[in-house]
Amino acid sequence: GQNIDQPTEMTATEGAIVQINCTYQTSGFNGLFWYQQHAGEAPTFLSYNVLDGLEEKGRFSSFLSRSKGYSYLLLKELQMKDSASYLCAVIESNYQLIWGAGTKLIIKP
Amino acid sequence: IAGITQAPTSQILAAGRRMTLRCTQDMRHNAMYWYRQDLGLGLRLIHYSNTAGTTGKGEVPDGYSVSRANTDDFPLTLASAVPSQTSVYFCASSEEGGNQPQHFGDGTRLSIL
Numbered sequence: 001g002q003n004i005d006q007p008t009e010m011t012a013t014e015g016a017i018v019q020i021n022c023t024y025q026t027s028g029f030n031g032l033f034w035y036q037q038h039a040g041e042a043p044t045f046l047s048y049n050v051l052d053g054l055e056e057k058g059r060f061s062s063f064l065s066r067s068k069g070y071s072y073l074l075l076k077e078l079q080m081k082d083s084a085s086y087l088c089a090v091i092e093s094n095y096q097l098i099w100g101a102g103t104k105l106i107i108k109p
Numbered sequence: 110i111a112g113i114t115q116a117p118t119s120q121i122l123a124a125g126r127r128m129t130l131r132c133t134q135d136m137r138h139n140a141m142y143w144y145r146q147d148l149g150l151g152l153r154l155i156h157y158s159n160t161a162g163t164t165g166k167g168e169v170p171d172g173y174s175v176s177r178a179n180t181d182d183f184p185l186t187l188a189s190a191v192p193s194q195t196s197v198y199f200c201a202s203s204e205e206g207g208n209q210p211q212h213f214g215d216g217t218r219l220s221i222l
Contacts, residue, residue, distance in 0.1 A: 004151065031208045042199060042213035043152070050208065087151070095207025096167070099151030 002026050004100035006088050011106045012078055020073045020086050020103045028093020034062050034073045035087040037102065043087055046073070075105075083107045112136070115200050115214035122190050122221050130185045130217050132200035138212075139205045141183040142167075143175060145196040146216075152199065158183055159205075190221045 003025045012018040024032070031050040035043040049055055049064035049071060061074040073086055085102040092098055113134045122128050134141065139160045144152040154167030158177040172194060174186045183202075187194055197218050201211040 033210060042215050045210040045212070048208065048210060089152075091207055096154060096157070097152075097211070099153070101149055101151045 002092070002098050004088055004090060004098055006086075006100040006103045008101070009104045009106065011108060012075075014078055014080060014107055014109050016078050017074065017076050018078060018105065020075070020105065022071045022073075022088035022100055024069050024071075024088070024090045024098075024100075026090045026092050026098055029066060030091040030093065030095060032062075032064055032071050032091070033087075033089045033097070034060075034071075035089065036084050037087055038084045046086075078107050080107050080109070113200055113202055113212060113214035115198075115217050117217060118215070119218040120220070122219065124190055124192060124221055126190050128187045128190055128219070130187075130198055130200075130219070132183045132185070132214060133181050134183075134200075134202045134212075135181065136202060136212065137180060138202035139180065140203045140209075141177065142201045142203075142211060143173070143183070143185045144199045144201065145169065145194075146199060147196050155185065155198075192221045195219060195221045 005023045034046040037043040047062040054063045059076045064071045085104045087102045088100040089097045116131045142157045143155040153169045156175040158164045161180045199216045200214040203209040203211045
């Protein structure tokens with residue numbers, strides 16, 4: 001069946017680095033998205049991976065291993081504004097998205 | 110400012126009533142989507158439309174209907190609301206091609222009593 005697993009909640013310290021993991025089992029694979037969602041707001045696009053490896057975009061990087069059904073989002077130099085939920089979503093073979101429940105990231109001073 | 114507009118922002122509705130959630134985008138995106146987001150669950154697709162004049166069912170379509178008369182508008186209708194439809198509803202759009210990121214509206218918070 002289809003399944004996307006992410007930790008429910010993580011806590012990190014301002015200025016530190018945090019890695020948010022996502023594992024998936026889906027019907028086919030055409031890519032993976034990471035989105036950020038602040039409380040009470042809409043999800044916003046962060047990154048897209050379709051090939052194995054690391055994609056870097058400023059303080060945020062996303063990694064994909066297709067053979068392992070695994071991705072992570074790496075956030076560096078954490079800022080208080082990074083407190084949000086981070087959603088992993090997989091594009092299935094029919095090009096529909098399957099979404100994880102999201103990881104709530106709490107940043108402490 | 111280009112984007113997606115949803116209305117209303119929030120609504121409290123009596124069970125059994127009919128309700129239409131509005132969604133308009135001005136990015137000329139062909140594909141549009143309706144999701145519901147519930148605590149502890151991922152976004153779940155209700156209905157989608159790949160282009161004006163066509164619609165399709167997502168993961169949780171029962172109790173909902175959509176129409177796509179033109180590129181810009183994609184309304185979602187609850188014919189007879191039930192308490193289990195209490196949720197936050199997000200409309201999204203994307204350019205053609207399944208690997209294009211989706212852009213989301215600000216959501217409609219709907220409570221069915």
